[in-house]
Amino acid sequence: MSYSILLIDDDEVNHDIAKTMLGESHEYFSAYNGEEALALFGERKYDAILLDVVMPGMNGYEVCKAIRLAPQNAQTPVLFVSSKDDIEDKLEGFKAGGDDYITKPFDVEELSFRIDRLVKYSCEIDTLKVNCEAAEEVTMTAITSCSELGLCLEFIESSYQCNTLSDLSNAILATCQNLHLHASVQLGLLGEFRDFSNCGAINPLESELLRKGRDSKTVINIEKRSFFNSAYCSLLIKNMPIDDEEKYGRFNDILALVVRGADARLKSLETNIKAIQAKNKGLRELSQVASRDLEDIEQVFKNYHNACQELVERLIFDVEDSMMSFGVSDAQEQTLRETLDSAKDDLQQIQEHSEDMSATFNDFFIKLDKLID
Known part of the structure; x- marks a missing residue:
């Protein structure tokens, strides 16, 4: 395919090389x-621009920024051509508005492929832009001419902020109230379902019908009453406008979207809850393992301390038993006794410190279990 290509480089040799490579x-x-x-x-x-980075006067990044300022050039694909291969240089090209970055030296196939890809990408963007503008125009026309759809969109947006069944039920029933509809809704998480209404209490029969309707996962119309059902949500409307066929059709579509939106939000909440529960379970198991390990360590330390205590006491006894044959003076004997008693006191302090540490760890695990619960 033939393209119109602008080569921007201060070196005429590079112009000749690019033309030779591209054909x-x-x-x-x-x-x-x-x-x-x-x-x-x-x-x-x-159709495409090959732009050198290092040039006298304006460098390639500055040229690209200037190109992007003109609306008619905003979508023209720019391929930076440079001998610089650092990630900072490529990021600078991206920030300047470049679409691609090729490092010298490069071969014919790579250069041709990059240009062809950029041009096709630009054409696709133009097509998508036209389609998006058309879709946006249709959407805005629909919202302007149909306030009910606006209420539906408001509900979808607000549903993302709902974190409980009560919050979501209020959003659903408020939407129905704005449509002047009497509604009851049944919502569930983790297999537990609750009933809500904007027109008084729900009787047992309505609750049962909502449950059976939810299991069907379809729309059920019975004169003025309509059920809109999904796996997590079932909505009962008691006063559908059956006398206005066009309005009746719009309401069917809007309420079906509301229920689908509520269902999606409930699925998301359930997934998040299960993830948190799984994480808490893992933390609880880790806490239990660590607590058991601490108990084992504490027991080992106690055994070690008792052995040390027995060793010191035996040493004291042996020294005292032997002092008679050492021929030491009373002062020397007193000094020995004080030294041994000091060692015994030091050992006792170590024991008390270890008990304090054990109590601190136990307190930590108790707090961790409460936090998980």
């Missing part, structure tokens, strides 16, 4: 600095 099927235009390139944009539109 004669394309239409080429050359600019040797940023000012000359910007002037050429006033003459025509190009």
